[in-house]
Amino acid sequence: MLISIEKKYKELYNEKPLLVRSPGRVNIIGEHTDYNEGFVLPAAIDKAIYVAVGKRADEAIHLFSVDYKEAYQVLLSEIQPTKTWATYILGVVHQLVQRGYSIGGFNLVIDGDIPIGSGLSSSAAVECATVFALNELFSLGIDKMEMVQIAQKAEHEYAGVMCGIMDQFASMFGKKDQLIKLDCRSLEYQYEPLRLDGYKLVLFNTNVKHSLASSEYNIRRQQCEQGVAWVKMLYPEVNSLRDISMLMLDECVLPKDTLIYKRCKFVVEEIQRLLEACEYLEKGDIVSLGKKMFETHRGLSKEYEVSCKELDYLVDAVKGNHAVVGSRMMGGGFGGCTINIIKEGAIEEIAAMLCTEYKKVMQLDLITHVVAIGDGTAIQYL
Ligand code: ADP
Ligand code: MG
Numbered sequence: 001m002l003i004s005i006e007k008k009y010k011e012l013y014n015e016k017p018l019l020v021r022s023p024g025r026v027n028i029i030g031e032h033t034d035y036n037e038g039f040v041l042p043a044a045i046d047k048a049i050y051v052a053v054g055k056r057a058d059e060a061i062h063l064f065s066v067d068y069k070e071a072y073q074v075l076l077s078e079i080q081p082t083k084t085w086a087t088y089i090l091g092v093v094h095q096l097v098q099r100g101y102s103i104g105g106f107n108l109v110i111d112g113d114i115p116i117g118s119g120l121s122s123s124a125a126v127e128c129a130t131v132f133a134l135n136e137l138f139s140l141g142i143d144k145m146e147m148v149q150i151a152q153k154a155e156h157e158y159a160g161v162m163c164g165i166m167d168q169f170a171s172m173f174g175k176k177d178q179l180i181k182l183d184c185r186s187l188e189y190q191y192e193p194l195r196l197d198g199y200k201l202v203l204f205n206t207n208v209k210h211s212l213a214s215s216e217y218n219i220r221r222q223q224c225e226q227g228v229a230w231v232k233m234l235y236p237e238v239n240s241l242r243d244i245s246m247l248m249l250d251e252c253v254l255p256k257d258t259l260i261y262k263r264c265k266f267v268v269e270e271i272q273r274l275l276e277a278c279e280y281l282e283k284g285d286i287v288s289l290g291k292k293m294f295e296t297h298r299g300l301s302k303e304y305e306v307s308c309k310e311l312d313y314l315v316d317a318v319k320g321n322h323a324v325v326g327s328r329m330m331g332g333g334f335g336g337c338t339i340n341i342i343k344e345g346a347i348e349e350i351a352a353m354l355c356t357e358y359k360k361v362m363q364l365d366l367i368t369h370v371v372a373i374g375d376g377t378a379i380q381y382l
Contacts, residue, residue, distance in 0.1 A: 001050055001111055002380055008066060009052035009109045017052035017109070018137055022129035022377040024048065024120035025170035026201060026339055027330055028179060028194075028289070029296055030274040032304060034164025036224055037185035037240035038271035041278070042166055043194065044174020046374040049112035049125040053133045056105035063089060066111035076105055081158045085110075088126040091158025095150040096134060103138045115367070117209045119331025123159060124167035127151035132172070132377045145187065147377075148172050162218055174376035181278060185242055194373060195284055199325065202340045202347055204354060205367040206310040209335035216306060217332050220263060227253050227264035241267045266303040270296060290326025290341050294319065297328035297338075306333030310362055314338045317354055324350065337369075 002019060009017040023044040030040035056062065063072040065085050072086040076097075079090045089108060096103055108130070114122040131147045131154075134140070142150070151168040155161050169182055169189075178191040224241055231244050231252040238244055246268055253261045273292050280288040297315050301307035311329040315338055318324040323346030330339040342350060351368040358366040 001113060002382055005050050005052045005066065005109055005111045006382060008064070008111075009054070009107070012064060012109065013054060013062075013107045015054055017054045017107075018133060019380040019382070020051050020053070020129050020133040020136070020377065021048045021380045022051075022125045022132060022171050023174055023374055024114035024122055024125050025167060025174065026120070026203070026371060026373075027166065027170070028339070029270075029277045029292055029328075031270060031296060031300055031328075031330070032220060032306070032332075033267060033270050033274065034166040034182075034184045035162075035221055036267045036271070037242035038267065039274045040164075040166045040170075040182050040184060041179050041192075041274055042170035042174075042182070043179045043373040044170055044376050045120065045371040047112075047114045047120065047369070047371065048374075049110065049114060049122065049129045050380070051129045051133050052109040053137050054107050055137060056107055058105045060105045061090070061093065062105075062107045064107075064109045066109065076103070081160075085126075087158045088123055088154065089130045091154030092127050092130040092134065092150060094158060095153050096131070096140070099150070101138070101140045101142070103134060103140070106134070106137060108133070115205060115337075115369070117336070118203075118205050119336025120203070121167035121171065121331075123155060123161075124151060124163075125171050127154045128168055128171040128377045132379075136379060144172050144377075161214055162221060170376075172377045174374060176375050177373050179281070179373070185240070192278065192281055194281070196286065196341070198344055199286055199341050200344050200347060201371050201373070202342045202351070203330075203337040203369040203371060204314050204340065204351075205337045205369065206308075206314065206335055206362075207364050207367060208308070208310050210308055213332055213334040216334065220304065220306065223260050223263040224267060226257075227260050230256055230260075242271060244268055262303045262305075266299045270299060286341060287325045290324075293326030293328040293339070293341070300329055300333065304333075308334050310335065310358075310364070311338060313358065313361060314354065314366075317357060318342075318350065321346075321350065
């Protein structure tokens, strides 16, 4: 893909570009915890977005998407959100300009192999690739953490998705064979090696993305905020669900609203579950870690209610199979992929069986991706 994107850039602009790669991500456990100031445990994967960039002599931005076979051109002074793929790139430009960084016109060609809209955060990868490339091209001297924040803000303001920080962080800071335990309150993080001996990470893509996804996401955020506000009335020192115990929820939220209670309970327990999962990880106990993933799925499906029948079907179908130690829906919900830890020798058979059954029951194709954990955003040399 590196060779073909460079070729495309040369064909369009007749010069050699700067090349940047930024990966998609998985998250082992810790779902919907990032915007509640909890922990997450993501990793970058071996599927990525690639951008080729170069300066222009004028103040124009010329973009070309290989996948959409489409060009987009605009003057730097006239950028605004669009409903197209270009918005993720322009959102980053907007953030840079707003923060007073001095950039000029540029050309950019984009290509990638992250399945789009499947919960692997192709959008975050686009943003991270763009900010990293422009930082390099215009020698802006921005550190990686600020680049992550710029990428996240671009998603908020130009794509209208009020995402937490995990996706952009994982894409930027990923490291080969390492998970990242990120504290979303302090932004402190540490790498934790994932020793999967004999097992692999496998994604089963439902191939659905229900339209509820973004509206329900924003509703969940509000429900969590409501729970915090009620606890705060009695415990003014709390600022997020991270600071809140089950006892506090029982005391302050349960008497007020059982739905909000259910939502908050999931988050409080999920933060705890992640910490326990990390202990298993350190001991190399993948089987116990996997059990936690099943528990997370149950919570996401029954309490947080962000699953759907296709995701539930795929998790239920592998439950009880000794070769599958863990399975759960991943990402915002209402479609996308399940993430599974499966014995290497059994993957082919399980994938084939699931594919046939899923087609029969849902009339949909199932796509299987075996993923490896790779490095984060970086310049690429040919
Ligand atoms: P995801 O879960 O993959 O992040 P989103 O809906 O948040 O799903 O973001 C997907 C959007 O990101 C696409 O609709 C497109 O605008 C942009 N995108 C992803 N991959 C590419 C690509 N290869 N080329 C151009 N734009 C892309
Ligand atoms: Mg996204």
